[in-house]
Amino acid sequence: MAAPADVIPRRPTLLFIVVLALLFFLMSLSSRTRYIGETRTMFERSVMILFAPIPKTVNWAGQSMSDVYHGYLDMRRSVGENLQLHRQIDELTTENLRLRQSEGDLRRLRSLLGYSEEFTMPTTMAEPVMLDISGRFKSIILDRGSNTGIEVNDAVVNASGLIGRVVLTTKDMAKVQLITDGNSSVGVLIDRTRRQGVLRGDGAAGAQLYDIPSLSDVKPGDVVMTAGIDGIYPKGIPVGVVTKAEKGQDLFKTIVVRPSIDFGSIEEVIVLHTRKIPNDVVRYTP
Amino acid sequence: MRWLRFAVGLLIALTLHSLLDSFFPNALAFFNPYVILVVYYSMGGNVFGAIIAGVIAGLVQDAYSGAMFGLHAFALTVCAYAVASINSRLVLRGTLAFGACLVGAVIVNELVIYILVNILLKQKVEMFEQGMIVKTVFTCLFGMIVYLLLTLFLREEPIDATRRPAGW
Numbered sequence: 234m235a236a237p238a239d240v241i242p243r244r245p246t247l248l249f250i251v252v253l254a255l256l257f258f259l260m261s262l263s264s265r266t267r268y269i270g271e272t273r274t275m276f277e278r279s280v281m282i283l284f285a286p287i288p289k290t291v292n293w294a295g296q297s298m299s300d301v302y303h304g305y306l307d308m309r310r311s312v313g314e315n316l317q318l319h320r321q322i323d324e325l326t327t328e329n330l331r332l333r334q335s336e337g338d339l340r341r342l343r344s345l346l347g348y349s350e351e352f353t354m355p356t357t358m359a360e361p362v363m364l365d366i367s368g369r370f371k372s373i374i375l376d377r378g379s380n381t382g383i384e385v386n387d388a389v390v391n392a393s394g395l396i397g398r399v400v401l402t403t404k405d406m407a408k409v410q411l412i413t414d415g416n417s418s419v420g421v422l423i424d425r426t427r428r429q430g431v432l433r434g435d436g437a438a439g440a441q442l443y444d445i446p447s448l449s450d451v452k453p454g455d456v457v458m459t460a461g462i463d464g465i466y467p468k469g470i471p472v473g474v475v476t477k478a479e480k481g482q483d484l485f486k487t488i489v490v491r492p493s494i495d496f497g498s499i500e501e502v503i504v505l506h507t508r509k510i511p512n513d514v515v516r517y518t519p
Numbered sequence: 520m521r522w523l524r525f526a527v528g529l530l531i532a533l534t535l536h537s538l539l540d541s542f543f544p545n546a547l548a549f550f551n552p553y554v555i556l557v558v559y560y561s562m563g564g565n566v567f568g569a570i571i572a573g574v575i576a577g578l579v580q581d582a583y584s585g586a587m588f589g590l591h592a593f594a595l596t597v598c599a600y601a602v603a604s605i606n607s608r609l610v611l612r613g614t615l616a617f618g619a620c621l622v623g624a625v626i627v628n629e630l631v632i633y634i635l636v637n638i639l640l641k642q643k644v645e646m647f648e649q650g651m652i653v654k655t656v657f658t659c660l661f662g663m664i665v666y667l668l669l670t671l672f673l674r675e676e677p678i679d680a681t682r683r684p685a686g687w
Contacts, residue, residue, distance in 0.1 A: 245566035249600045252570055256577075256596065259589035264639045280582040284533060288583065291537035 341392070345501055348392045352467065355506040357381045359389075359407070366496045371411035371434065373397075373499065378405040386465050388505040394471035394493035395419065395459060396502055407504070411496060412472065413440055420463035421472050423449075424456040432457065432472060432490060440473065442488035449486065451478040457490050464510040521563065525572055528556045533579055540583075549653045551625065553580045555662040557595050558624045561602035562611065573599030586632075587639065594631035598624040614670075618663045625655045 263277065349356045359375040366373075377383055379402045389396040389409045397417065401408040410417055415436035422429045423445075430445045445451055455475040461468025477489040532552040539546040553576045561569035577592025584591065602620050605611070611620065629651040633644050644650075 245570060245600070245603075248567060249570050249596070252574055252596055253593060256574070256589040256593040260587045260593065260635065260639060263588040277582055277588040280578050284579055284582065287530060287533045288537040288540075291534050292541060295538065295541050 342501065344392045345503065349503045352505055354467070354508065355382065357383055357504040357506070359502050359504055361499050361502065364499065366411065371414040371496070373409045373411065375407045375409060375502065375504070376405070377504065378403045378407050380404050382506055383407045383504050384506065386507070386509060388466045388470070388507055389502050390470055390505060391494065391499065391502050394473070395466065396494055396499065398465050399504065412492060413438060413496065419466055419472060420460040421457050422460040423451055424458050426450050429460050429462065440490045440492060442475070442490050443485065445486045445488055447480050447484055447486055451475060451486060451488055453478060465507060467505060467507060525556070525560050528559065529576055529579060532556050532576070533583070536580070536583060548650060550657045550661060551628070551654060553577065553591070553595060554598060554624050554628055554658055555621065555665060557599045558602050558617070558620050558662070559666070561599045562606050562617065562620060564603055564606040566600060566603040566607060569599035569603035570596055590632060590635055593635060594628045597631050598628050601627060614663050614666050617666045618659050621659045621662045622655055625658050626651065629654065
């Protein structure tokens with residue numbers, strides 16, 4: 234129902250004065266209630282309730298944005314930490330590999346050093362720089378040469394056994410003929426029976442033992458060592474193990490020996506400066 | 520339509536009030552969004568509507584501030600009446616005119632609050648002059664920017680000609 238026309242103030246000034254008076258009354262009421270403990274009038278509370286969703290929504294939105302922002306910052310920090318940790322893992326893995334490598338090297342060098350101390354003659358440590366074991370002529374090239382006292386016919390060994398002999402030297406390099414080379418011959422003996430023979434390379438990965446009579450006691454598994462009778466190799470260096478011993482066509486046995494060295498994994502070697510037999514002694518015939 | 524715009528403006532002002540309260544608690548000492556709203560509305564020259572707008576905006580501001588309930592409503596009603604009365608006689612248009620009205624309104628608003636607090640609560644307002652100057656500058660600048668944006672992007676004069684005959 235529409236309000237009567239005379240209820241609505243005709244002039245805004247009148248309305249203004251009425252409104253100000255009402256507000257002044259409201260303020261007085263509010264200022265008085267503050268002193269008796271009631272800090273909010275009913276009207277004030279009603280206005281607050283009416284508009285309450287807005288501050289609540291703003292607060293919720295602000296809180297959510299703050300959470301999202303801080304979540305984003307945390308995520309950025311986590312990503313950074315993750316990258317840093319990955320880098321650390323990579324560095325530590327590399328260092329771990331290096332240390333493992335060093336530990337292996339140390340163990341190997343210690344055993345090699347201990348082995349070299351068993352020899353009475355002068356020795357030189359060397360490392361292979363080239364390895365040719367695929368062809369018929371098996372050889373390796375060492376990083377030391379005549380400058381360090383290496384000479385032709387010096388024996389080359391490592392902790393596992395006999396490798397070969399020096400066949401050529403330069404100032405800083407030496408070529409070694411392996412015992413598996415087809416032209417290689419080594420005076421050896423069977424450790425168990427002390428029977429002597431000659432080991433020749435088969436040009437592949439093994440060697441054959443010659444000049445062992447058919448009646449000799451040789452079995453697979455027998456250890457073959459240098460005999461020290463060829464003027465090159467000192468006595469007692471492990472050469473290999475007999476893998477096959479059969480009766481041959483003539484008076485001798487056919488014996489196959491597997492070298493104690495894995496020629497594909499040679500890392501350090503010892504060059505034994507063996508005492509050479511003078512040529513005139515070798516050539517002398519009574 | 521004008522009342523709808525006022526309602527939306529009031530919601531925005533309250534949102535701004537809540538936001539500033541939450542994140543920059545002291546910001547409302549230097550800036551009053553309700554004055555901008557009331558002046559914007561009152562520049563239409565409709566004195567009756569301006570008084571109602573001033574009361575409503577002031578009561579909402581009172582409800583969410585710690586002052587006496589009715590204090591800001593009183594001050595804003597005075598501002599609204601003054602601005603609307605002036606605009607019912609003069610044709611004030613443009614950003615500068617709006618800024619000038621805002622400056623006047625903020626000063627009147629602060630003076631009214633100062634007097635009422637003195638009378639009713641017998642309290643002195645600390646650093647009144649400095650606070651008033653800062654609030655005037657910031658409110659005026661912000662209000663002019665809002666006015667410019669409204670005229671540029673909504674492509675409408677914020678205050679339509681709503682003048683009543685002088686006798687109303």
